[in-house]
Amino acid sequence: MLNKYFKTAIITMRxxxxxxxxxxxxxxxxxxxxxxxxxxxxxxxxxxxxxxGMSLEQMQSYTYMNAVLYxxxxxxxxxxxxxxxxxxxSLYARPVPVFGQVISQTVGEWLPMLMVYxxxxxxxxxxFNIVVIPATAWxxxxxxxxxxxxxxxxxxxxxxxxxxxxxxxxxxxxxxAVMSLFSGTMLPxxxxxxxxxxxxxxxxxxxxxxxxxxxxxxxxxxxxxxPIQIFxxxxxxxVAVVWFKKxxxxxxxxxx
Amino acid sequence: MAKQxxxxxxxxxxxxxxxxxxxxxTAFLMIIADVLSNLSAVxxxxxxxxxxxGIGGMSRHEVxxxxxxxxxxxxxxxxxxxxxxxxxxxxxxxxGQLEHAFIQPLPLFVQWLTxxxxxxxxxxxxxxxxxxxxxxxNQLDLVLPWWWIFSLVANLIITTALILAQSYLSASLAFxxxxxxxxxxxxxxxxxxxxxxxxxxxxxxxxxxxxITIIPTGLLAWFPTLALFGKTPFGITAWYPLxxxxxxxxxxxxxxxxxxxxxxxxxxNRYHPMGHRR
Numbered sequence: 066m067l068n069k070y071f072k073t074a075i076i077t078m079r080x081x082x083x084x085x086x087x088x089x090x091x092x093x094x095x096x097x098x099x100x101x102x103x104x105x106x107x108x109x110x111x112x113x114x115x116x117x118g119m120s121l122e123q124m125q126s127y128t129y130m131n132a133v134l135y136x137x138x139x140x141x142x143x144x145x146x147x148x149x150x151x152x153x154x155s156l157y158a159r160p161v162p163v164f165g166q167v168i169s170q171t172v173g174e175w176l177p178m179l180m181v182y183x184x185x186x187x188x189x190x191x192x193f194n195i196v197v198i199p200a201t202a203w204x205x206x207x208x209x210x211x212x213x214x215x216x217x218x219x220x221x222x223x224x225x226x227x228x229x230x231x232x233x234x235x236x237x238x239x240x241x242a243v244m245s246l247f248s249g250t251m252l253p254x255x256x257x258x259x260x261x262x263x264x265x266x267x268x269x270x271x272x273x274x275x276x277x278x279x280x281x282x283x284x285x286x287x288x289x290x291x292p293i294q295i296f297x298x299x300x301x302x303x304v305a306v307v308w309f310k311k312x313x314x315x316x317x318x319x320x321x
Numbered sequence: 322m323a324k325q326x327x328x329x330x331x332x333x334x335x336x337x338x339x340x341x342x343x344x345x346x347t348a349f350l351m352i353i354a355d356v357l358s359n360l361s362a363v364x365x366x367x368x369x370x371x372x373x374x375g376i377g378g379m380s381r382h383e384v385x386x387x388x389x390x391x392x393x394x395x396x397x398x399x400x401x402x403x404x405x406x407x408x409x410x411x412x413x414x415x416x417g418q419l420e421h422a423f424i425q426p427l428p429l430f431v432q433w434l435t436x437x438x439x440x441x442x443x444x445x446x447x448x449x450x451x452x453x454x455x456x457x458x459n460q461l462d463l464v465l466p467w468w469w470i471f472s473l474v475a476n477l478i479i480t481t482a483l484i485l486a487q488s489y490l491s492a493s494l495a496f497x498x499x500x501x502x503x504x505x506x507x508x509x510x511x512x513x514x515x516x517x518x519x520x521x522x523x524x525x526x527x528x529x530x531x532x533i534t535i536i537p538t539g540l541l542a543w544f545p546t547l548a549l550f551g552k553t554p555f556g557i558t559a560w561y562p563l564x565x566x567x568x569x570x571x572x573x574x575x576x577x578x579x580x581x582x583x584x585x586x587x588x589x590n591r592y593h594p595m596g597h598r599r
Contacts, residue, residue, distance in 0.1 A: 088501040095512045098536060101528065102519045109377040109523035110369065117372060232347065235354050242357035245365070252365045258372040 069161055070169035077173025086181060093182050100132045103251075119255050123282040126196045130281050131250050131274060133183045133197075136175040137208065138274030139244050140215025142167050143174070144223040149233035153316055164306075168216055200283030203291060207277040210294040214272050217298065220305035227312040249275020255284050266290070272297045322431065329435035333404065337441045352445045359395050359446045363388035363453075366518050377523020382460040383550065384520055389454035390477075390549075391518050391542040396447025397481050398510075400440055407437030408485060408510065411492035414580075415503030417589035469549070472559075476545040482566045483540055487513060490573035496580030499589045517541030521554075529554060533561075540565060 082089070104125055111121035119127075131138060144167050147153040156163045190197040199205075218240075226236045245251055247270035254265040254275055265271050266285075272294040279285040341348040370376050370384035379387070402408035410433070413419055422432050458465075488506040495502040516538040521529045532539035533554070540562045548559040 088498065091505060091508065095508055098516055098538075099512065102516055102521070102524070102532070102538075105524045105528055106369075106376070106519060110373045112523070113373050113375075113377075115373045229347075229350070232350075235347075235350055238354040238358050242354070242361040246361040252369065256372055257368055261368075 070165055073161070073166060073169040074173035074176070077170045078176040081174055081177045086177070089177055089181050092178060096132060096135070096178075096182055100128065103128050117256050119253060119282075119284055122194075122196060123284060124253065124256075127253050127278050127282045127284075129186070129190060129195045130197065130278055133186050134208070134274075134277075135250070136178065137212050137215070138250050138278070139248050140171065140212060140219050142171045142216070142219045142223070144219065145226040145233040145236055148223060148226050148316060164220070164309075167220075171216075196282075199281045201280055201287060203287035204277055204280045207280050207287070207290060207294060210291070210298055211273050211277050214269075214294065214298050214301060217301040217305040218269070218273070220309050221301065224305070224308040224312040227315050243270060244273070247271065248273040249278065253279065253282075253284065255279070267293060269297045269301060325427075326431060326435055329431070330438050333435060333438040334440055337404075337439045337443075341441050348442055351442055355399065355443070356445045356449055359392055360449070362515055362518055363392060366520070370520075376520045379520050379522045380461075382457050383546070386454060386457035386461065387520060387542050387546040388518060389450050389457050390546055391514070392446050392450030392453055394450075394477060394480050394484075394541065395514060396444060396450050397477055398484055399443040399445075400438070400447055401443075401481070402437035402485065403443050404437040404439040407433045408488055409504075409506040410489060411495040411502055411504065411506035414492055414495040414584070415499040415589070415591070417499065417591040419584065419589075463550075473549060476549060476562070479562045479566050480541055480545060483537065483562065483569060484510060484513070486566060486569040486573045487537075489577050490569065493573070493576040493580040496584045496589075499591060513538050513541065517543070519543070522547075526555075533565075537565060537569075 107121055107124035107128065111124065144153060147156075156166050159166060187197055222236050222240045226233050229235060247265065247268060249265060249271060250273070254262045254271065257265060265275070266289065272290075276290045276294055280287060280290060366376075367381075367385055367388055370379075370381045375381050376384055398408060406412045413422070422429055425432055487509050491505045491509045492502070494505055513536075516532075516536075519538075521532055521539050521543045529539065533544055544554060544562060547554055548562075553559050553561075
């Protein structure tokens, strides 16, 4: 039953590398460029001696694992783009459910970068004294809940794109702006001033990347994170399924 | 030529106003999206600076000034070069749309200098950046000489030129690999701008030097900020970004022209007869 999704993922993965692995190089370079200054920024901040409840090792491990797992921590599917380009309609012409296709194709898109960037990054981590072993086994279920919620949120934003008559860039810009700050992938919630930590943990985007990363480095308890992630998964998947179905008839089939 | 450029700016101003009034809801949402995108990028760094009482020797409000500089830079860039993908030129090349420019009775240079002008819909970051900078300067309580504002404007022009040079240099790849490199300008502009928000003060010297030479993201906000406060890194001349921009433009023009020659011979055919891109 899952074979068709597996095959879809493989086809998509091959599609990403048809032009050769060399075309992934700019993405790898950009990702490394993003990682390096942030790793050193933690060193600078730790040297300032302000007690923030996180050690330098935890901060660096947090950022490093964010880089390794990034596509999974803030899920971005092709759905909004395909809607804009008039290709989303083709999903309905295939004998596989749309949700399943989008998820398997997105996972397929992750695979090349996971292989050429994330795996090597994990392998060289010990050379830089970066801890890549999770502080708790609850990290794995939390990561799965994070990925699941990421897909739900992306389907909601895809519905927004449909409602905005295909303005994919607009919904993408708003989504990424919200995600970059509220998902906790760039900045651990523990480091926020003005007592914002609790608020950021409770809002729906806080159950994305920031949740599993906090468990990975051991700066929070599973009991504080997992129930909130389950709650947002149930709520937002319900919204995503209902809204996406309602938006189906509004989709355009002619893009540019 | 200056008269022609000014009349084109006037034309694009009219078109931008017309768009705003024709579809105010969309225009408003676009402006909000722009502001949200940029503010979310700078807010994280400022929250860190606040929590740690400054970063690497830069005070909280010096960091805020740097982020304001970065926001104004984004604003200028969006106001003058974000219409019609003139800054994100790899999209135009990769999509095979360069012919659209060839049939216009204007030199490419004039078209690209003017067709990106969106002074109404693109100026939201410019305005919010100016407000943040005034707040930062007010908190810094500095006594600035009369010419300081001219120095600020000159720095902003130079850094805008730097971003454009990086975009056009990377976009040269799109002549050879139109599909794969279609978005390379966007990646370079966005990622460089994002990394450009990091204050490099206190970081290892090797990293600082790398980020003002090999990958010049440090020249987008950090270096100009320190230069404007009279604390130029490594005692280098404050004119360094200008020299760098000139060299980068020479390199960018060389590769862009080379790519253009290749494009003229080979062409790029990305469109199906029905209008979809391949």
